Amino acid sequence: MSYSIAIDGPAGAGKSTIAKRVAKELGFIYVDTGAMYRAMAVYFLDKGIDSKDEEGIARACGSVSVKIMYENGAQQVILNGENVTSRLRTEEVGRMASATAVYASVRTKLVELQRELAAGTDVIMDGRDIGTCVLPDATVKIYLTASVEARARRRYDELVQKGETPQLSVIKEDIEKRDYNDMHRDISPLRRAEDAHLVDSSDMDIDEVTATILDIFSSKIKN
Numbered sequence: 001m002s003y004s005i006a007i008d009g010p011a012g013a014g015k016s017t018i019a020k021r022v023a024k025e026l027g028f029i030y031v032d033t034g035a036m037y038r039a040m041a042v043y044f045l046d047k048g049i050d051s052k053d054e055e056g057i058a059r060a061c062g063s064v065s066v067k068i069m070y071e072n073g074a075q076q077v078i079l080n081g082e083n084v085t086s087r088l089r090t091e092e093v094g095r096m097a098s099a100t101a102v103y104a105s106v107r108t109k110l111v112e113l114q115r116e117l118a119a120g121t122d123v124i125m126d127g128r129d130i131g132t133c134v135l136p137d138a139t140v141k142i143y144l145t146a147s148v149e150a151r152a153r154r155r156y157d158e159l160v161q162k163g164e165t166p167q168l169s170v171i172k173e174d175i176e177k178r179d180y181n182d183m184h185r186d187i188s189p190l191r192r193a194e195d196a197h198l199v200d201s202s203d204m205d206i207d208e209v210t211a212t213i214l215d216i217f218s219s220k221i222k223n
């Protein structure tokens, strides 16, 4: 029997950092589903397809292939045979991913791939609809959130560390827009599954959140 941990929550709540840590502790595979939506977004951007052109996006979905590989335990996303992992983490790609994740054509394709990846393997998967749609029978579901202020501050610090000169107010606005998009779309909007544990990381560090999730998991499998 295999185990699965679903982590959902808004942008910047720390899902991927925490999921990677938990995966390492438990020896699980980590699947970053946001990276798949981002890879599709890279394709739409490269092809010059407008995010509002639903038909164009649906057509493009027919000719795009997204695959996942692991290199030294790190997830790599292969788009039509090319490794695009280094192109995924820009604000432009994040915005496009959020805008195009609303379409059934995009979601159907990626949800299928995500379920295939989880089948028969111990997995921790993060995203927006993992507990509600992709893995409704996950062993443990976590809804990881933090205040908009805390999330904007973390993103700001990350960019400053990279040598950029961001504006906190712009980052905050961007996060609010992404939250709105992700929570108000018709298909699989971001929401806490009824059986998900709520973890608010606003005043917690990475170690504390990791320990909390490991505790939730170990008490679940003991019962």
Ligand code: DC
Binding pocket: 011, 012, 033, 034, 035, 037, 038, 094, 097, 098, 101, 126, 127, 128, 129, 130, 178, 182
């Ligand atoms: O987690 P992220 O920032 O990398 O995700 C980018 C966008 O992809 C996010 O704004 C919404 C979309 N997404 C989604 O709709 N469902 C998922 N399971 C993961 C991401």
